[in-house]
Amino acid sequence: MSRADPGVIERAEAAAPSAAYRRFLRAERRGHLFVRLAQAGLLLVFLLFWEFAPRYGLVNPMFTSYPSALWPTFLGLLHGTANQPGILEHAASTVVATVVGFSGAMVVGVIVAAALWWWKRLYRVLDPFLVVANAMPKIAFVPIFYIWLGATLSIYGMALAISVFITILMLHAGFEGVDANKVKLAQTFGASRWQVLRMVVLPGSVPTLIAALKVNTGLALVGVVVGEFQSASLGLGYLIQYGSQVFKLDIVMTAITLLAVLSALMYLAIAALERRVLARR
Amino acid sequence: MNDRAAAARPLKVELREVGLRYFGREGETEALAGISLGVAEGEFVSIIGQSGCGKSTLLSLVAGIMAPTSGAILLDGRPVRGPDRRVGYMLQQDYLFEWRTILENTLLGAQIQGVEPRAARDRAVMLLSRYGLGKFMDHLPRQLSGGMRQRVALARTLCTDPDVVLLDEPFSALDSQTRIAIADEIADILRREGKTAILVTHDIAEAIGMADRVIVLSRRPGRVRSSHLIEFASAGAARPSPMQARNAIEFNGYFNRLWQELEVHVEG
Numbered sequence: 001m002s003r004a005d006p007g008v009i010e011r012a013e014a015a016a017p018s019a020a021y022r023r024f025l026r027a028e029r030r031g032h033l034f035v036r037l038a039q040a041g042l043l044l045v046f047l048l049f050w051e052f053a054p055r056y057g058l059v060n061p062m063f064t065s066y067p068s069a070l071w072p073t074f075l076g077l078l079h080g081t082a083n084q085p086g087i088l089e090h091a092a093s094t095v096v097a098t099v100v101g102f103s104g105a106m107v108v109g110v111i112v113a114a115a116l117w118w119w120k121r122l123y124r125v126l127d128p129f130l131v132v133a134n135a136m137p138k139i140a141f142v143p144i145f146y147i148w149l150g151a152t153l154s155i156y157g158m159a160l161a162i163s164v165f166i167t168i169l170m171l172h173a174g175f176e177g178v179d180a181n182k183v184k185l186a187q188t189f190g191a192s193r194w195q196v197l198r199m200v201v202l203p204g205s206v207p208t209l210i211a212a213l214k215v216n217t218g219l220a221l222v223g224v225v226v227g228e229f230q231s232a233s234l235g236l237g238y239l240i241q242y243g244s245q246v247f248k249l250d251i252v253m254t255a256i257t258l259l260a261v262l263s264a265l266m267y268l269a270i271a272a273l274e275r276r277v278l279a280r281r
Numbered sequence: 282m283n284d285r286a287a288a289a290r291p292l293k294v295e296l297r298e299v300g301l302r303y304f305g306r307e308g309e310t311e312a313l314a315g316i317s318l319g320v321a322e323g324e325f326v327s328i329i330g331q332s333g334c335g336k337s338t339l340l341s342l343v344a345g346i347m348a349p350t351s352g353a354i355l356l357d358g359r360p361v362r363g364p365d366r367r368v369g370y371m372l373q374q375d376y377l378f379e380w381r382t383i384l385e386n387t388l389l390g391a392q393i394q395g396v397e398p399r400a401a402r403d404r405a406v407m408l409l410s411r412y413g414l415g416k417f418m419d420h421l422p423r424q425l426s427g428g429m430r431q432r433v434a435l436a437r438t439l440c441t442d443p444d445v446v447l448l449d450e451p452f453s454a455l456d457s458q459t460r461i462a463i464a465d466e467i468a469d470i471l472r473r474e475g476k477t478a479i480l481v482t483h484d485i486a487e488a489i490g491m492a493d494r495v496i497v498l499s500r501r502p503g504r505v506r507s508s509h510l511i512e513f514a515s516a517g518a519a520r521p522s523p524m525q526a527r528n529a530i531e532f533n534g535y536f537n538r539l540w541q542e543l544e545v546h547v548e549g
Contacts, residue, residue, distance in 0.1 A: 182376050185370075188372075189441065206380065
């Protein structure tokens with residue numbers, strides 16, 4: 001058994017890069033730089049327009065505030081007042097509810113999707129209900145959740161309700177999509193159903209789990225903010241509601257900007273997780 | 282029919298009047314009908330037949346992942362009731378798990394069967410080293426070539442030390458040169474380790490080159506059409522490798538006979 005196997009990748013990497021390859025790398029780097037600059041440029045144009053459109057009377061500053069007003073507003077809200085907590089407490093409350101929401105959706109999603117994979121007939125029975133439940137605008141339930149669950153729990157409930165059905169549907173599709181031949185292979189070794197789930201289906205669905213996480217974090221944040229509109233005295237959703245009622249758009253815009261920052265941070269966290277987990281594939 | 286070799290040794294695998302029907306909404310399909318055959322201990326049998334004649338189904342039945350509609354399948358004289366540790370199965374592709382390293386992939390069957398981890402690991406390392414994969418144990422499947430991946434699949438099958446190895450066109454995903462080289466290698470390994478082997482293929486040359494006996498199945502429903510003992514007297518006492526067999530003077534005779542048996546018709 002002594003034959004040189006073609007197609008082992010390592011060989012190509014050892015040689016010194018040719019001039020053509022270096023040119024290719026330079027072009028790649030330039031392309032990357034262009035994308036980053038374009039992204040920064042777009043953001044800058046947006047901020048400049050937002051800053052100067054009100055100043056030159058194109059829009060009413062009452063309605064839009066200015067980017068330059070956000071930072072002072074943020075600092076002003078930092079410490080809060082006697083009957084109003086600081087903005088970071090609002091943000092923390094929103095973040096906690098969101099994390100609870102998408103974690104709950106992930107846990108429930110994995111369990112339910114596994115059950116539907118295990119009992120195919122159960123899936124056939126529940127499928128239309130799940131599809132309808134997913135398509136329903138869950139926001140319609142915000143007032144009812146408030147009555148049923150109270151101020152805090154209704155927010156968690158909304159975050160879960162809005163993200164759990166799509167998570168179940170995505171994960172179930174992922175579980176069923178695992179290569180049937182890999183399942184067959186495990187069965188030829190005498191694998192039980194539980195072993196197939198644990199050793200083939202779940203590890204084979206990791207990309208789907210990450211994709212579901214990406215979707216349901218965003219949805220959970222929507223659920224939380226909408227829930228806070230209705231019922232909270234804490235949270236960025238509440239702050240937006242409060243700011244608009246007293247017509248202080250500075251507050252509203254600061255809270256919205258903070259939400260954008262939080263979304264970006266969550267996205268970066270998931271992207272980092274994805275790189276770690278999928279590095280092995 | 283020529284079963285002299287089989288008669289000399291006890292039967293490892295025996296099929297008695299095995300029939301299989303598939304049921305679907307469009308009706309039922311008779312895949313196999315009245316299949317009776319025996320494979321002796323240590324014998325290498327190839328089964329050939331045209332696509333859709335139920336060759337692969339036959340292996341699934343022997344592996345115990347499907348049950349026959351009629352008849353019985355015996356392993357060491359006892360009926361097969363489900364997947365059995367004495368049987369190893371190589372599928373049409375390697376189906377290595379992309380999230381497991383080469384060593385972890387090799388250990389899959391042992392882990393499923395609850396083999397003591399250290400013993401299993403030692404055996405996996407031994408097999409991988411023997412197949413020239415010692416340096417790649419911590420690599421991921423995507424870093425290996427097709428031929429290497431197929432050797433890992435063989436190590437995974439043999440890691441649980443089965444007596445019977447079922448090969449379901451295990452070389453069909455490889456390019457033609459690698460295919461001949463790997464067939465050579467696997468035939469050699471299985472023969473040296475004294476395994477009983479059943480190879481399913483539609484490649485006549487491969488079937489002759491690897492086996493002691495070639496069984497031809499008819500079109501659907503698959504029945505045993507004929508059985509041909511393969512001997513290379515010209516090569517001396519030792520059995521030639523599949524590659525050498527192609528050059529033996531007997532080869533063309535077998536090839537032409539099997540070609541006619543297969544009733545190959547190209548639809549035009």
